Amino acid sequence: MSKRIFVCGLVQESNSFNPKLASHEAFTRTFCEGEALLCGKGGNTIDGIVSTLTARGCTVIPGRAMSAGSGGPVDAAVIEEFRTHTLSALKAAGTVDGVVVSLHGATLSETSDDVCGDLLSAIREAVGQTAVIAAAFDLHGNVTERMARAADFLCGYLTYPHIDHYEVGVRAATLAVDALEGTPLVTVRAAVPFIAPAHAYTTATEPLKSLMDKGHALRASGAIADFSIFQAQPWMNIPEIASTVIVTAKDEATATVAADELAHGLFAIHKELQGAPLATAEEVVRAALENIEDKPVVLVDSADSPNAGACGDCATALEAILPYRDRLRVAFSLNDQAAVERAFALGVGGTGDFTLGASIAPALSRPVTVRDCTVKSLHSGRFVLEGPAERGQPRNIGRSAVLVADGVQILVTTNAQNNGDKQFYRGFGIEPTLCDLVCVKACTSLRAGYEPISAAIYNTATPGAAGPVLTSLPYDRIPTPLYPFAPITEADVTPARRYR
Numbered sequence: 001m002s003k004r005i006f007v008c009g010l011v012q013e014s015n016s017f018n019p020k021l022a023s024h025e026a027f028t029r030t031f032c033e034g035e036a037l038l039c040g041k042g043g044n045t046i047d048g049i050v051s052t053l054t055a056r057g058c059t060v061i062p063g064r065a066m067s068a069g070s071g072g073p074v075d076a077a078v079i080e081e082f083r084t085h086t087l088s089a090l091k092a093a094g095t096v097d098g099v100v101v102s103l104h105g106a107t108l109s110e111t112s113d114d115v116c117g118d119l120l121s122a123i124r125e126a127v128g129q130t131a132v133i134a135a136a137f138d139l140h141g142n143v144t145e146r147m148a149r150a151a152d153f154l155c156g157y158l159t160y161p162h163i164d165h166y167e168v169g170v171r172a173a174t175l176a177v178d179a180l181e182g183t184p185l186v187t188v189r190a191a192v193p194f195i196a197p198a199h200a201y202t203t204a205t206e207p208l209k210s211l212m213d214k215g216h217a218l219r220a221s222g223a224i225a226d227f228s229i230f231q232a233q234p235w236m237n238i239p240e241i242a243s244t245v246i247v248t249a250k251d252e253a254t255a256t257v258a259a260d261e262l263a264h265g266l267f268a269i270h271k272e273l274q275g276a277p278l279a280t281a282e283e284v285v286r287a288a289l290e291n292i293e294d295k296p297v298v299l300v301d302s303a304d305s306p307n308a309g310a311c312g313d314c315a316t317a318l319e320a321i322l323p324y325r326d327r328l329r330v331a332f333s334l335n336d337q338a339a340v341e342r343a344f345a346l347g348v349g350g351t352g353d354f355t356l357g358a359s360i361a362p363a364l365s366r367p368v369t370v371r372d373c374t375v376k377s378l379h380s381g382r383f384v385l386e387g388p389a390e391r392g393q394p395r396n397i398g399r400s401a402v403l404v405a406d407g408v409q410i411l412v413t414t415n416a417q418n419n420g421d422k423q424f425y426r427g428f429g430i431e432p433t434l435c436d437l438v439c440v441k442a443c444t445s446l447r448a449g450y451e452p453i454s455a456a457i458y459n460t461a462t463p464g465a466a467g468p469v470l471t472s473l474p475y476d477r478i479p480t481p482l483y484p485f486a487p488i489t490e491a492d493v494t495p496a497r498r499y500r
């Protein structure tokens with residue numbers, strides 16, 4: 001008889017240092033429920049789940065799926081509404097054999113440090129202990145013990161920059177159906193008490209690449225069924241946070257050996273994953289002035305990356321650029337709703353002084369006055385990503401304007417996202433390849449698009465809610481020990497164990 005599987009999803013990455021709560025509005029990027037969830041032909045995680053379950057002959061019972069860009073913690077009312085909807089849809093569905101859910105894994109609310117753990121626990125309570133629960137996460141998920149007690153399977157992206165949104169859904173759904181069809185599968189979790197800034201590593205390069213390759217080799221050999229290595233989104237000021245390793249295998253002993261091996265491999269590189277010393281904004285501006293290649297220098301303002309939940313409102317790099325506004329062609333962007341409204345009021349061709357920055361998180365940076373700006377263009381904010389990640393996906397950054405101060409072009413936005421995609425500038429008439437210096441508020445996502453067109457890319461020490469120097473941010477609730485706030489030893493690694 002066809003297995004009945006309920007599918008739902010809630011995805012948002014939270015940053016404790018962003019004071020702006022993520023409201024209902026933030027979840028408009030994708031919101032669907034019921035039948036609409038089943039006809040997705042896109043490449044997202046829900047599509048991977050639904051297509052796999054359908055191909056395996058399951059009956060898919062659709063719940064609600066919604067996601068938001070990264071930002072501050074979520075308004076508790078949004079979470080409560082999702083929870084209530086999910087539990088009533090589950091109740092209406094009657095008995096189900098399993099639940100496959102798409103989550104981020106690093107979601108906070110005003111009232112919870114572990115929204116995903118709360119949701120998985122509520123789902124477990126609703127479906128009972130024998131139903132199978134599988135969850136798909138971002139690689140930046142903070143996989144807590146609570147999540148591991150509630151769900152049978154926990155799968156994370158295996159790529160960063162992330163390009164396996166669909167595949168992680170396929171993996172989670174496959175494990176659920178395999179288990180329901182009688183394959184013995186056991187999941188274990190190990191934890192290494194460190195966090196690392198997201199600009200500092202990718203899965204495509206060392207030191208993380210070898211470790212990921214080891215996991216892939218274990219899976220390819222058939223020794224294990226699945227593995228994930230999670231680097232928790234580090235800008236969460238919460239009592240339970242760590243990097244985690246999850247392994248699923250045919251028995252507990254096999255899973256444990258593999259997870260411990262990967263966890264100790266992760267421990268071995270915990271210092272390297274903090275990244276190299278960073279350039280100052282002044283040093284990057286100097287590099288742009290001295291650059292003789294016919295390609296731009298890229299200043300990575302990762303501290304202010306909206307993709308990492310920061311506010312996108314910091315003008316510190318702009319302050320370093322302004323003394324050279326008549327010598328450098330520059331692309332810069334920031335969220336500043338007041339500046340957008342002023343530009344609309346002035347109209348195209350209007351001129352004036354603009355005070356920009358620190359409009360959302362005044363405690364983290366300071367505003368900068370730019371004299372004699374001209375409003376070059378006004379925009380509704382819609383553009384299409386050129387990728388390679390999520391190529392063709394539409395985005396909307398809200399009402400926006402391009403201001404010009406000599407060679408400096410400043411895209412002021414209402415709600416920036418996907419700043420690492422070249423269309424973030426191109427879509428609004430700013431051509432990165434014609435600039436000397438391009439400022440990008442992203443962590444790692446920019447590299448795929450910008451490496452081929454730039455002379456050099458500098459990770460830069462700027463302030464912001466996603467500050468790359470973690471020890472400079474006001475953490476006061478994190479556990480001890482947690483690297484880089486305290487040294488850790490091999491003995492601090494939590495050995496792999498089964499949580500259910």
Ligand SMILES: [Zn+2]
Pocket residue numbers: 138139140162
């Ligand atoms: Zn991520």
